[in-house]
Amino acid sequence: MPRRDNLFGGGNFDAEDFDDYNILQRDMQVDGGLRPVTEEAVLAIRREAAQAIQAVYAELGFPPITDAEVEAATTGHSSDDMPERDLVADLAAADAFLAGDQDMLTVIQALQRRGFTKTATNILEMGRQRIAGDYLQPSAIFDRDFRVQSAINDPNDYTGPGTGYRVTGARWEEIQRVPQAKSPREFIADQIGEPSKRLVEVGPAKTGTRPEVIVAVGPAFGRELTKTIGGLDHEAVLAAILTGVAREGLVARIVKVKHTSDCAAIGHIGASLSGSGIAIGLQSRGTAVIHKQGLARLNNLELFPQSPSLTLETYEAIGRNAARYALGKPPRPVGVKIDNWARLKLIVKTTLLHRRETEQIRDEPPTELFFDWEPEV
Amino acid sequence: MPHHVNGDSPRDGGYTSPAYPLAEHAADSLTAANGRPLAEVTLDAAAQGALSADDIRISAATLRAQAAIARQAGYSAVAHNLERAAELTAVPNAELLRMYEQLRPGRASEAELVALADRLEDEFHAPITAAFVREATAVYRRRNLLRRD
Structure with a gap:
């Protein structure tokens, strides 16, 4: 539990890091000592712990702990979520406890009287272990049954990569059982809808001869993927681009590229088919490029790499600019929102979307797409 | 193994x-x-x-x-x-805490540390700890950790 009120332990690792750490343990196959748990299990153990402390406070005559405090300690995220207490009274009780002759055994008695047998047994076991002193040896820990493992009975046997402790067996299975783990499919569920009925493949793409803009889309466009990473419907994106082109008085053809999922390559192929030599390359996740015939594949006129930030207005502006290039007019700057967190937040989703698009690659030439849409202009 | x-x-x-x-x-x-x-x-x-x-x-x-x-x-x-x-x-807890305090930097004079070592040896039959305190006394002197009156 993050402790905002801790004057001493300015720790930089608390429960807010556990989710990340569980994933690191799993993905790097290391044992960091953390155990994935369910929310129910955490709530149960926290409630029991808070009730045990409440009982000990009551038995020892400390300032009472209310049921509301127990509830807050059970469900609270950090110490900020705990109700205010009379700290002066708590400190006075602590002073009295330290000055008196009550000790660990008093606490054990209190717990046992109130029915917290398991906790009483555990605390007494700590006392019993003091009698044996096995834990005084180097690198000693207790396992969950209070058996000591230390450098004496479990010495370091690391002698280089591949030796020493390797997480295997039941512990490895446990590390992998992260309750909140999602399947890769769930990450991109929003991008997979009903295949577009307004987009129909009508045969091999021909090379154009008149002024036009080609909109070249990726192999999953409108079918295996139906929305951009920003949640824009593929049909709406196409309509926005075509509207932009139409506003400049030009027409656009749509082609689907089958044999690559690479944005630059898609735009490059589109440009080679375009009567004006200008094409917009559009990946299914929304990344766009304006390409021109004769440019190297990885070169371009304009690149819009931050697909999550692109809006329908942006796509319309991209369409307009492509048309202006085709007509030999100067382009206008396309405003794009910059989100420095996008890469960090969406890297997994981006990778999965790219994978899905790449899975659709076929060794086939581009096809012409008919889009059932009329411009409003 | x-x-x-x-x-x-x-x-x-x-x-x-x-x-x-x-x-x-x-x-x-x-x-x-x-x-x-x-x-x-x-x-x-x-x-x-x-x-x-x-x-x-x-x-x-x-x-x-x-x-x-x-x-x-x-x-x-x-x-x-x-x-x-x-x-x-063999040393009562309160006594042990006093010894612990004495061994903090600048808390005891050389004579006091020597007396502590003697007491450990004679009263509590703790020769190893007494030797340890004597060794500490020499180190405290060398590193200027004795109490300055």
């Missing part, structure tokens, strides 16, 4: 004492500081108020057994530490 690869120090491979952990292999013979057998330190006894602090305190003999285990495994510094601990079981 892991292989003893480096070989230059026993702690790399580890000699395992057959008695360790004592709580598993010597539970029947373990007794607390006051002589009560471990087997009598039960939840029932605790719940009835039949136990006192000395019933859950380690004995000098057990600390010496742990020291021997540490030494056998090559941890001589840990062994020394546990041997001093065995000696110090």
